[in-house]
Each structure stands twice: as C-alpha cells, then as structure tokens.
Amino acid sequence: MAEMCLGCGLCCDGTAFDSTALEAGDDPGPLQQLHAVFVADKDSTRFEQPCPAFSSGCCSVYASRPLACRSYSCALLLAVDEGEVELDDARSIIATAIASRDRVRPALLALVPSPTLAALDAIVFGIARPAVRVLATQSIQGLLASARAHLGSLDDPAAQLVEHASVLAEADALLELLATRFGIGRWPDSQVSA
Numbered sequence: 001m002a003e004m005c006l007g008c009g010l011c012c013d014g015t016a017f018d019s020t021a022l023e024a025g026d027d028p029g030p031l032q033q034l035h036a037v038f039v040a041d042k043d044s045t046r047f048e049q050p051c052p053a054f055s056s057g058c059c060s061v062y063a064s065r066p067l068a069c070r071s072y073s074c075a076l077l078l079a080v081d082e083g084e085v086e087l088d089d090a091r092s093i094i095a096t097a098i099a100s101r102d103r104v105r106p107a108l109l110a111l112v113p114s115p116t117l118a119a120l121d122a123i124v125f126g127i128a129r130p131a132v133r134v135l136a137t138q139s140i141q142g143l144l145a146s147a148r149a150h151l152g153s154l155d156d157p158a159a160q161l162v163e164h165a166s167v168l169a170e171a172d173a174l175l176e177l178l179a180t181r182f183g184i185g186r187w188p189d190s191q192v193s194a
C-alpha cells in the first residue's frame with residue numbers, strides 16, 4: 001500500500017465506491033472469510049464496500065487483494081507519484097476529505113429511515129439489499145441520491161430541501177473534492193458506481 005494511502009482508504013471504506021468488481025484470477029476466499037457481501041449480475045461479481053478487509057487504515061488482505069485493488073490509483077496518488085503534488089499537501093487534502101466524510105455520512109444516514117432507504121436503493125440502483133447492509137454500504141453519492149429522493153417524496157419537498165440544505169451542500173462539496181482532487185467522478189444516479 002502506498003505510504004500516503006495508509007490512513008486514507010477513501011477508495012475502500014465506502015466513501016468513493018459502493019462496490020468493487022472481481023476479475024478472472026481473483027481469489028474471493030480471503031474476503032469471504034471476512035464476510036464480505038458479494039453481488040452478482042450477468043456481467044460481473046462485485047463485493048460491497050465498506051470492504052471488511054479495510055482495518056485500522058490499511059488492507060488486511062493486502063497480499064491477496066483483488067486485481068482491481070492492485071491496479072487502482074486515484075488521481076491524487078498519481079499526482080504525488082509524478083511530483084505534481086507534495087506529499088504533505090496530499091495528506092492535507094485527504095484529511096479534509098475524511099473530516100467531511102465523518103460529518104456527511106452520519107448526517108445523510110439520519111435523513112432517511114432505513115426501510116425507506118432500502119426501498120429507494122432498489123429503485124435508484126436496481127439492487128435489492130437488506131436495509132442493514134444498505135445503511136452500511138452506500139457511497140456518499142449513493143446516500144446523497146437516496147436522501148434527495150426521500151426528501152422529494154415528503155410533503156412540501158422544497159421546504160425539506162431548504163431545511164437540509166447545509167448537509168446536502170457539504171455532501172456535494174465532498175463529491176466535488178473527490179472528483180477534482182481524487183479523480184473519482186460522479187456517475188448518473190441510475191447506475192451503480194465503482
């Protein structure tokens with residue numbers, strides 16, 4: 001794991017991605033032993049994030065991590081490797097993102113009751129998952145889409161959006177930070193990310 005990734009894990013902890021695809025040659029065994037949740041469709045098998053192997057800021061199955069994990073580097077990591085961004089500056093950006101994540105995730109979760117979130121998840125993402133998993137696994141973008149959909153379904157949705165404007169704005173700002181500094185772009189609300 002790259003030095004600057006230690007203590008970050010935004011690409012493992014469910015902040016940036018909902019899930020990660022397994023590829024041919026991957027051994028799912030270590031993740032299965034940690035009770036990772038696998039979702040299969042006709043094109044791929046994915047394991048949901050937050051990844052259960054992410055522990056204390058690093059990957060506990062590093063030697064046998066999937067190919068997608070081995071090959072992934074966010075834009076910030078690449079920029080440091082290329083000498084375009086100083087390591088200390090990158091760490092400061094990561095700290096900002098993590099602090100925002102720690103405010104935004106619980107605030108978004110508090111906006112949507114879990115049974116509603118499960119139902120919305122099935123509509124927005126086309127995947128039916130138990131509410132307890134949905135609560136744990138949606139990315140910030142997924143949570144924001146679900147929160148907006150839920151607020152829009154309530155009486156006087158315009159007033160609801162105004163009341164919760166600060167939470168929604170910080171979530172948007174975090175997504176913008178992920179897009180501009182980490183290269184983790186937004187995806188259409190109708191699609192699963194990662």
Ligand code: SF4
Nearest residue numbers: 005008009010011074
């Ligand atoms: S988001 Fe970037 S810096 Fe953070 S762990 Fe992933 S690759 Fe490393």
Ligand code: SF4
Nearest residue numbers: 012051053054059069
């Ligand atoms: S297997 Fe390791 S590198 Fe891959 S998502 Fe999980 S914690 Fe991150």
